[in-house]
Amino acid sequence: xxxxxxxxxxxxxxxxxxxxxxxxxxxxxxxxxxxxxxxxxxxxxxxxxxxxxxxxxxxxxxxxxxxxxxxxxxxxxxxxxxxxxxxxxxxxxxxxxxxxxxxxxxxxxxxxxxxxxxxxxxxxxxxxxxxxxxxxxxxxxxxxxxxxxxxxxxxxxxxxxxxxxxxxx
Amino acid sequence: xxxxxxxxxxxxxxxxxxxxxxxxxxxxxxxxxxxxxxxxxxxxxxxxxxxxxxxxxxxxxxxxxxxxxxxxxxxxxxxxxxxxxxxxxxxxxxxxxxxxxxxxxxxxxxxxxxxxxxxxxxxxxxxxxxxxxxxxxxxxxxxxxxxxxxxxxxxxxxxxxxxxxxxxxxxxxxxxxxxxxxxxxxxxxxxxxxxxxxxxxxxxxxxxxxxxxxxxxxxxxxxxxxxxxxxxxxxxxxxxxxxxxxxxxxxxxxxxxxxxxxxxxxxxxxxxxxxxxxxxxxxxxxxxxxxxxxxxxxxxxxxxxxxxxxxxxxxxxxxxxxxxxxxxxxxxxxxxxxxxxxxxxxxxxxxxxxxxxxxxxxxxxxxxxxxxxxxxxxxxxxxxxxxxxxxxxxxxxxxxxxxxxxxxxxxxxxxxxxxxxxxxxxxxxxx
Numbered sequence: 001x002x003x004x005x006x007x008x009x010x011x012x013x014x015x016x017x018x019x020x021x022x023x024x025x026x027x028x029x030x031x032x033x034x035x036x037x038x039x040x041x042x043x044x045x046x047x048x049x050x051x052x053x054x055x056x057x058x059x060x061x062x063x064x065x066x067x068x069x070x071x072x073x074x075x076x077x078x079x080x081x082x083x084x085x086x087x088x089x090x091x092x093x094x095x096x097x098x099x100x101x102x103x104x105x106x107x108x109x110x111x112x113x114x115x116x117x118x119x120x121x122x123x124x125x126x127x128x129x130x131x132x133x134x135x136x137x138x139x140x141x142x143x144x145x146x147x148x149x150x151x152x153x154x155x156x157x158x159x160x161x162x163x164x165x166x167x168x169x
Numbered sequence: 170x171x172x173x174x175x176x177x178x179x180x181x182x183x184x185x186x187x188x189x190x191x192x193x194x195x196x197x198x199x200x201x202x203x204x205x206x207x208x209x210x211x212x213x214x215x216x217x218x219x220x221x222x223x224x225x226x227x228x229x230x231x232x233x234x235x236x237x238x239x240x241x242x243x244x245x246x247x248x249x250x251x252x253x254x255x256x257x258x259x260x261x262x263x264x265x266x267x268x269x270x271x272x273x274x275x276x277x278x279x280x281x282x283x284x285x286x287x288x289x290x291x292x293x294x295x296x297x298x299x300x301x302x303x304x305x306x307x308x309x310x311x312x313x314x315x316x317x318x319x320x321x322x323x324x325x326x327x328x329x330x331x332x333x334x335x336x337x338x339x340x341x342x343x344x345x346x347x348x349x350x351x352x353x354x355x356x357x358x359x360x361x362x363x364x365x366x367x368x369x370x371x372x373x374x375x376x377x378x379x380x381x382x383x384x385x386x387x388x389x390x391x392x393x394x395x396x397x398x399x400x401x402x403x404x405x406x407x408x409x410x411x412x413x414x415x416x417x418x419x420x421x422x423x424x425x426x427x428x429x430x431x432x433x434x435x436x437x438x439x440x441x442x443x444x445x446x447x448x449x450x451x452x453x454x455x456x457x458x459x460x461x462x463x464x465x466x467x468x469x470x471x472x473x474x475x476x477x478x479x480x481x482x483x484x485x486x487x488x489x490x491x492x493x494x495x496x497x498x499x500x501x502x503x504x505x506x507x508x509x510x511x512x513x514x515x516x517x518x519x520x521x522x523x524x525x526x527x528x529x530x531x532x533x534x535x536x537x538x539x540x541x542x543x544x545x546x547x548x549x550x551x552x553x554x555x556x557x558x559x560x561x562x563x564x565x566x567x568x569x570x571x572x573x574x575x576x577x578x579x580x581x582x583x584x585x586x587x588x589x590x591x592x593x594x595x596x597x598x599x600x
Contacts, residue, residue: 025442026446037419039413040409065452065456066224068449069453072447079548084188104193110200118210119214122214
């Protein structure tokens with residue numbers, strides 16, 4: 001069926017994106033460890049506390065937190081309640097699952113993609129500059145729309161798969 | 170309650186019911202409430218801004234590092250050494266393995282700062298071991314879960330860091346120190362219940378290892394136990410901040426796991442970093458949307474209204490404390506501990522201050538209360554992991570948990586109504 005072919009292709013693309021995202025998270029997390037360890041070392045051993053490590057660590061945490069959240073949607077790691085949904089018959093369950101994914105898409109699009117983009121634009125317009133590293137804060141907020149797009153992509157793929165799989169009787 | 174708050178609660182519950190993840194349910198409820206309060210463009214921008222700034226805190230950085238060191242400890246062979254040591258200490262009593270399990274889960278929850286990590290690391294070994302000796306599986310799962318929850322109150326503890334943030338800067342070091350007495354009390358109470366049940370069911374004595382072997386087990390556990398000494402000693406003595414201590418914990422556990430114990434290969438590290446990033450992100454995403462929700466609640470004046478309402482009901486401190494704790498117990502059953510702390514601290518801390526309850530006492534009482542919720546259905550992160558590890562159902566485990574719930578609530582009441590249990594130790598150390 002061509003519809004199933006489309007779903008398979010979508011899944012293939014999403015798998016690729018997931019793998020790239022995974023490596024990016026490993027990198028961000030690794031840099032965060034090195035960064036804060038360096039801060040401890042510079043404060044205690046070198047007696048010359050580094051000024052930018054603390055700020056960089058905070059920015060990295062925002063990126064790991066928001067971008068990792070998108071990864072969590074792909075791996076279904078987020079906490080939720082399936083108590084009611086799991087009691088439904090399979091047809092109704094599919095409908096409710098699709099509805100739940102749709103709520104996620106609406107949230108990701110409105111708050112993270114649109115709200116996030118407006119926030120990034122605002123930060124660039126006000127020319128907000130970070131105190132220690134002197135980078136534009138808009139770049140930090142960029143993670144919100146980026147993650148929003150990924151969450152939308154992952155959720156749409158979940159919806160497509162739910163539709164493509166035939167309902168069990 | 171006015172219309173926006175009703176809308177918020179209804180949206181949140183509707184989202185939860187259809188299976189939307191908790192973090193998104195919180196975020197969606199916030200966004201919908203903002204939309205009816207302020208115009209569209211500032212509403213979505215403000216929600217986005219609150220989410221980003223919610224995570225932007227140096228204190229929160231301790232959380233990913235404690236998660237990472239917890240994972241390194243779990244996979245790095247330290248869990249086994251702690252279990253062996255616990256066996257030496259308490260294995261000789263009737264139902265010995267139950268004691269060992271509680272103690273090992275406490276050690277582990279303490280060292281890693283994560284109850285979920287403790288449940289899976291200790292439970293993965295202890296539950297099959299207990300089953301081999303004839304313990305009912307659900308009983309073993311219940312013991313592991315409640316023991317691990319105790320580790321959340323005994324420092325270092327990520328949730329106390331979250332509370333420090335939510336309360337507007339109660340000292341993390343003071344909170345950590347305050348957790349010791351209630352946490353150890355809870356652990357002892359759990360062992361007591363475990364022992365009574367074990368005795369009634371005639372569960373076997375595990376057999377204490379001989380003196381020489383016991384001493385060897387102690388020596389082997391020293392490097393793992395030393396981690397607590399370095400982290401907590403450093404924080405209490407004021408050498409490290411909690412974040413710096415957490416980074417030291419990562420480096421220390423990395424050295425133990427990779428070159429010393431050789432249980433983790435360098436090629437395993439990317440996967441460990443990824444899993445830690447994922448766990449971190451789940452917590453951070455909850456913090457992000459909960460911060461936005463707390464903001465809109467205070468914008469709607471809810472904390473003040475609710476405080477006035479509660480204080481108008483009765484001026485009995487005992488009754489109000491009871492009401493608040495009942496509410497937390499109910500909320501804790503279906504809400505994860507992180508959003509609960511972030512949302513309810515700004516609402517109820519002012520009430521607590523009105524009643525002359527210190528921020529320190531309130532925080533420990535709240536976290537202890539919500540820990541019980543982590544082991545109760547329908548939602549409980551420890552419950553889910555515990556049942557998964559023990560390959561059993563939530564319903565069967567819940568029945569086995571009943572006596573443990575009872576004693577946890579009892580300890581909670583003690584902590585609520587005897588403030589010195591929480592406050593004496595921090596005061597002694599000069600916080």
